[in-house]
Amino acid sequence: MKREIMKREIMKKKLSDLQCEIGKIKDDVDDYTREYLSKMEKIIEEYKNKLDSNKMDESDGGTLGFRRAILEDDNLANIDSLYNAAVAVDKFYSQECREW
Template sequence: MKKKLNDLQCEIRKIQDGVDDYTREYLNKLEKIIEEYKNKLDSNKMDASDGGTLGFRRAILEDDNLANIDSLYNAAVAVDKFYSQECREW
């Protein structure tokens, strides 16, 4: 799970310099959320998924500029899919 979050964070960092200020701020907020989840994983406080997602795919789709970046979208989908399918219980 942590690797998937790191991959998404890496994709976010790759594109931050090439976006407008509003999108950059949005990406910064996503990065903070990623860090919160990584901290929960480290402290064993992450909730089981019960088949749900973390919402990263939807967060990327909410911004048209971001939705068109395949590598970012794919990384977000990978996080949500892994959490939904593999983290049903700890």
């Protein structure tokens, strides 16, 4: 049980780190990208809420898609800290969250 709680907390931390990276760049991008990032932030909040309420699905080895979402926008793909935060979320979910 304690290990499951730890996994949830680590996952929330990684999501928060990604959210922080998004916040750092939001003012420096065009309107379209800002809207795209806002949608991503809403998705992050939904995942954090699912973690809080123990309703987050287990990973079947797949990811949450944040890495891909960053790569879809050339301007975002070139921001290493944002890309790395997205990869950290997807990798942890894929590898460590196969069971809660």
